[in-house]
Amino acid sequence: MKSVGSIGKITKAMKMVSASKMKGDLARLFAGRDYGANAVDMIFKSDQFLQRKLPADVNDPAVVIVPITSDKGLCGATNSTIVRSVKSYVNTQNRSKCQIFSIGDKGSVGMIRPFPDLLKTSISQVGTPYNYPTVMAMAVHISNLSQDSDKIVVVFNEFKSAISSVVRHMELMPKKRFLESMQFSKLYNQTLPDKNTSNPALYELYLTSNLWVAFLNNAASEQSARMNAMENASKNAKEIFEGLTMQ
DSSP states (O other): HHHHHHHHHHHHHHHHHHHHHHHHHHHHHHHHHTTTTHHHHHHHOOHHHHHSSSSOOOOOOOOEEEOOOOOOOOSHHHHHHHHHHHHHHHHHHGGGGGEEEEEEEHHHEEEEEEETTEEEEEEEOOSSSSSHHHHHHHHHHHHTTTEEEEHHHHHHHHEETTTTEEEEEEEEHHHHHHHHHHHTTTSOOOOOSSSHHHHHHHHHHHHHHHHHHEEEEEEEEHHHHHHHHHHHHHHHHHHHHHHHOOO
């Protein structure tokens, strides 16, 4: 009874901590989800000439998959759903043309056994709360890994509510494809700096800002899932404690 009571107190405390962290993550999500992410995308959406000149989709694409998971567990199926989603996605692709850039310890552990040949880079112990410069540094490594790829697929949990999140696959262009496409831009036209200077900077904004949105969503989803998991654990501990008391 004493051990069950102690576990109940621990899970209740963890629930309160997760609820507090979720509020902070939600504030960062609402404040940062539009930062830069739509600025470059709007160029592609508004320029009809550019849309006509975009390279056609490759039938057998080379893909860099970027699953975003957490370093810690006790958050329900948040991390396992990402791993399962990546496994399902790889099964639909040419395995020999897939590379995985895993972010988060739980994702790396889940990927190493089924994909020892595909896991090219693994990053863990990323400090939380996440910050934009850290994500920018990771974006540079992803850009370098995807030099010969046709697309980048970021897999993360998109926050919907305190009790719901969905796995999302965000497709992004590698740097080479982005720069080739931007050469046809008509609406976005400037003389200084020239496009050879500004377009690489725009790509950094495009890749980093979209990754930033994915990180913010995943962080909020992780804390909401952990809060719910700890609430369920507390209820279970209470039921067991009451059952032992009756006996």
